[in-house]
Amino acid sequence: MTDCVVNTGLSPSQPTNEDSLFHSRVLAITSGKGGVGKSNVAVGLALSLAKAGQRVAIMDADFGLANVDLLLGVSPKHTLQHVLRGERVIEEIIMEGPRGVRLIPASSGIQELTKLESTTELRLIQGLQRVAVGIDWLLIDTAAGIHDSVIKILMAAQEVILVSTPEPTSLIDAYAMVKVIHLRDPLKPVWFLVNNAQSYEEAEEAADQLQAATSQFLGRDIVSLGVVPSDAHVLQAVRQQQGIVDVFPDSPAAKAFQAISNMLMEKVPLKGDAFNAFWKELGQV
Ligand SMILES: Nc1ncnc2c1ncn2[C@@H]1O[C@H](COP(=O)(O)OP(=O)(O)OP(=O)(O)O)[C@@H](O)[C@H]1O
Numbered sequence: 001m002t003d004c005v006v007n008t009g010l011s012p013s014q015p016t017n018e019d020s021l022f023h024s025r026v027l028a029i030t031s032g033k034g035g036v037g038k039s040n041v042a043v044g045l046a047l048s049l050a051k052a053g054q055r056v057a058i059m060d061a062d063f064g065l066a067n068v069d070l071l072l073g074v075s076p077k078h079t080l081q082h083v084l085r086g087e088r089v090i091e092e093i094i095m096e097g098p099r100g101v102r103l104i105p106a107s108s109g110i111q112e113l114t115k116l117e118s119t120t121e122l123r124l125i126q127g128l129q130r131v132a133v134g135i136d137w138l139l140i141d142t143a144a145g146i147h148d149s150v151i152k153i154l155m156a157a158q159e160v161i162l163v164s165t166p167e168p169t170s171l172i173d174a175y176a177m178v179k180v181i182h183l184r185d186p187l188k189p190v191w192f193l194v195n196n197a198q199s200y201e202e203a204e205e206a207a208d209q210l211q212a213a214t215s216q217f218l219g220r221d222i223v224s225l226g227v228v229p230s231d232a233h234v235l236q237a238v239r240q241q242q243g244i245v246d247v248f249p250d251s252p253a254a255k256a257f258q259a260i261s262n263m264l265m266e267k268v269p270l271k272g273d274a275f276n277a278f279w280k281e282l283g284q285v
C-alpha cells in the first residue's frame with residue numbers, strides 16, 4: 001500500500017486564475033442497482049486513461065461504502081470533510097495511486113458539499129482550482145440508486161456513465177435512473193455501459209432493451225459506451241489491490257477498459273470550465 005499526498009507544486013495560498021490550466025472532463029459513474037461494478041469501472045477507466053498519458057483524478061463519492069482507496073491500493077487518513085471543517089487543505093487529503101491517478105477521498109462529506117457556507121465554499125473552490133491544474137479527467141464514483149445526494153452529483157457532472165449488468169433487475173433500475181436524470185435535464189449526456197456480461201450477445205440485448213424503453217417512454221436515445229465482459233481477473237485484481245489494467249493487461253476486462261477509455265478520449269469534449277463548474281454547481285444546489 002502506498003501512502004503519500006500529492007504535491008501540486010503550488011502553495012495553498014496561491015490559487016491560480018489562468019483559465020487555460022483548467023481544461024478537464026468530469027464524468028460521474030453511477031447505477032440504479034448496487035453492486036454492478038461501478039467502482040471497478042471507475043478504477044479500470046482511470047488507469048486505462050492514465051496508461052494513455054492522461055492525467056486522472058477519481059473522487060470517491062460513495063459515502064456509504066467508499067472503497068476506491070482499496071481498489072487503488074492507497075489508504076487515506078483524511079477526506080474532504082476535513083477540508084470543509086478547515087482542518088486540512090486539499091493538498092493534504094489527495095492520495096496518489098498507480099500511474100499517478102489521484103484520489104480525492106470524499107466518503108461521508110458529500111452531503112455537506114450541497115449545503116456550504118459561502119466562506120467554506122470559496123475555500124473549497126480555491127483549493128480545487130489548485131488541484132485542477134494538470135487534471136484532464138475527474139471521474140466520480142457515486143453510490144447506487146436514486147438518492148438526492150447522488151442525483152445532485154450527476155446533474156453537476158459534465159456527463160454520466162450509467163453502469164448496469166445485463167440482468168433484468170439491474171436494467172429496470174438503470175431505466176429508472178435515466179428517467180430521473182432526463183426529467184431534470186433532458187440534454188444531460190448519459191452513456192450506457194454493460195458490465196459483467198457473459199457474452200456480447202447478452203450485452204447487446206440488454207442495451208437494446210434499455211434503448212427501447214428510453215425511446216418509447218422518454219423519447220430519448222441512450223448511447224452505448226461499450227461492454228465489459230464477466231472476467232475472473234477482476235476479482236483477482238481486487239484481491240491484490242491493484243488495477244486489472246496493470247496486473248492482467250491482456251485479460252478480456254482490461255482490454256475492454258482500454259477500448260472504452262479510447263472511446264471516451266475520442267467522444268467526450270474537453271471543457272475549459274467543467275472541473276470548477278462541477279464544484280460550484282454542487283455547492284449551489
Ligand atoms: N466485469 C466483471 N467481471 C467479474 N466480476 C466483476 C466485474 N465487475 C465487477 N465485478 C465484481 O462485482 C463486485 C461488485 O463490484 P463493485 O464494487 O465495483 O460494484 P459497485 O457497483 O461499485 O458496488 P456498490 O454499489 O456497492 O458501490 C465485485 O466483487 C467485483 O469484483
Ligand SMILES: [Mg+2]
Pocket residue numbers: 038039040062065067141142
Ligand atoms: Mg462502489
